[in-house]
Amino acid sequence: MKKRRIKLEDIARKLNISIATVSRALDKNPRVKLSTQKKVLETAELMGYMPNQIAKSLSSGKTNIIGVIIPRYDEPFFIEVCRGIDHYAREHNYKILISSSRNSFEFERENLMSFEKGLVDGIILSPTHETETFTHIRSIIKKGIPVVLFDNIKEEVSGADHVLIEDDKASFSAVEFLIKKGRKKIGFIGGIKEKKVFQDRFKGYLDAMRAYDIPIHEELILHCSSLERQFEDNEIQHFFNTINTTPDAIFTCTDNYGLLTMKTLLKMGYKIPEDISVIGFGDLGLGNIFVPSLTCVSQPNFEMGEKAAELLIAQFNESNEFNHVKKVIKLKTNLVERDST
Amino acid sequence: MKKRRIKLEDIARKLNISIATVSRALDKNPRVKLSTQKKVLETAELMGYMPNQIAKSLSSGKTNIIGVIIPRYDEPFFIEVCRGIDHYAREHNYKILISSSRNSFEFERENLMSFEKGLVDGIILSPTHETETFTHIRSIIKKGIPVVLFDNIKEEVSGADHVLIEDDKASFSAVEFLIKKGRKKIGFIGGIKEKKVFQDRFKGYLDAMRAYDIPIHEELILHCSSLERQFEDNEIQHFFNTINTTPDAIFTCTDNYGLLTMKTLLKMGYKIPEDISVIGFGDLGLGNIFVPSLTCVSQPNFEMGEKAAELLIAQFNESNEFNHVKKVIKLKTNLVERDST
DNA sequence: TACAATAATACAAACGTTTGCATTTTTTAA
DNA sequence: TTAAAAAATGCAAACGTTTGTATTATTGTA
Structure with a gap:
């Protein structure tokens, strides 16, 4: 009754070749003959193959997901920043997973902990007003997870990049x-x-x-x-x-x-x-x-998000995440004159 | 230099027990002796163990993530609905992954396809104004992925639940x-x-x-x-x-x-x-x-989100996802009288 | 025609869990 | 004290990929 998901093995079996070859063919790896690649691609299409993202992530150690923690959803500022993050992230093949800390330090910590479980490759966070200590963030960084902070940063955290407004x-x-x-x-x-x-x-x-x-x-x-x-x-x-x-x-x-x-x-x-x-x-x-x-x-809110995403993704590509040199980006504002003055 | 993540194996080795027992102990499975459980929990804490969510998902076939596709981020209506979804989802141990279709049918389809890769357990979607055909949604459902639609539904889709406003x-x-x-x-x-x-x-x-x-x-x-x-x-x-x-x-x-x-x-x-x-x-x-x-x-926007999440999670718990009986929920509105009338 | 060089493919381990079943240890009762 | 029952633990397969290395097939060259 239940249709099983098609996997590499199914394609391999049908074509009488190995799973490895199928995997490489789908990647367009030049190590497989062009005619084989073609056969594989066609069969995959025909059988309705969809790669399993989870398996890929486990194997590769990358999830291509960015975790975002904001103090609240219902503030246009944060939504704009998230749009910026999403925009840059998508262009670089990342998705974003947004969590709200609901203006609570405790929730912020909880969310951070949950991101420690390997679901995300890195984290962009805007601290709540309650956040006075930053050990929870330092501890994440120590585990090798890249972090970028934006807005409302009371204390600079070495090892994390910062994006802020003057x-x-x-x-x-x-x-x-x-x-x-x-x-x-x-x-x-x-x-x-x-x-x-x-x-x-x-x-x-x-x-x-x-x-x-x-x-x-x-x-x-x-x-x-x-x-x-x-x-x-x-x-x-x-x-x-x-x-x-x-x-x-x-x-x-x-x-x-x-x-x-x-x-x-x-x-x-x-x-x-x-x-x-x-x-x-x-x-x-x-x-x-x-x-x-x-x-x-x-304020350049959207740009703020884009910049944060850019910094984070740049960290992903650094060779050794433990000697990351902190970057602090300050964004400029301008005054828009309207009728109230 | 780089600290390796602690895994079950590390705990098992340190305590001279098997990985299986460690796994079960952490789950508080009654099959393991209480004293063993205690030792394992302590050691896990001590070593800073964090479970690997990806591995868990691969093994269990559940990611505990709900995919949400909305036409755009910068509309308070959708944000409210997402808050509602998030609220219900969190209470039931799910996270939400939001994608914007940017009012484009093509992006909607793309987002849907990307959710087919096994990252999410189910999908909540609000169709764009461009969405005239629903085959892309039916095809997802056919693969056994539960779907709930909300707002702006031009055509009823059998197999998906619907939440809408009158x-x-x-x-x-x-x-x-x-x-x-x-x-x-x-x-x-x-x-x-x-x-x-x-x-x-x-x-x-x-x-x-x-x-x-x-x-x-x-x-x-x-x-x-x-x-x-x-x-x-x-x-x-x-x-x-x-x-x-x-x-x-x-x-x-x-x-x-x-x-x-x-x-x-x-x-x-x-x-x-x-x-x-x-x-x-x-x-x-x-x-x-x-x-x-x-x-x-x-409009009860927040409730709309909650309801959508509730229906989706209810689908997760159904025994056979292929004979799901479609539910259509219609929410009531009320008029708020203020100074403009 | 044979042999090296190269191209194409296959094997198998690894990623970190879960879990059914087998095995070992402990407890209970005769 | 011993066998059966119950409790605790361990083994190994499975989840679906990727990828280093080994193997086989195909070229090219002398």
């Missing part, structure tokens, strides 16, 4: 832009303080304010404490309802914060950008739809 | 809602005509209009012809710039169309919902941020 510089430029537009009371809305990228973006904000001698109103600074959309929304609404100073500009650390900020301000009756300018961070498509459209820092 | 009913209700609110000149904005879900949503619109004897203005009907954000945007803007009749409501087939519609109408100076009501479809989070927030049909 977050501080990017936010410096964004705030500088507001200052040059004549804004004086510039607020800041960032994310949880534990996350490195938010720390850096905050630093850029402070640096810019100081560089131009603009007084900083502590009251106009908010670090959202949640990672969930609804709560962020509440926090931002609450923030604007309680401050006494009215800002003339707000620099926010994500597109989403920017949009939520605009939404709140519009509902309160402010005009954007006349009364208050708003800047976001990320440029993930939505900023363009909102009315007014959101000026923001644009 | 698109026509959903849009019927949405339009009915507008009618009951007293709207008369109700426009329709849908997607490419080749896509089954858009056909169904259009049908629901027509059905509702006819059911309530509302005259249909052909001029107020737009089928977007592109699948790319910018072009959709252009098409919608162009649409409103050229129509002579002013609608008092627009039913759109996606959240994105809804948002783009609102954006365009707001820019033209219309008030929403006073002058024109707008309804979207999907409820993918953005509708809540926009001002005014978007009323829309809410």
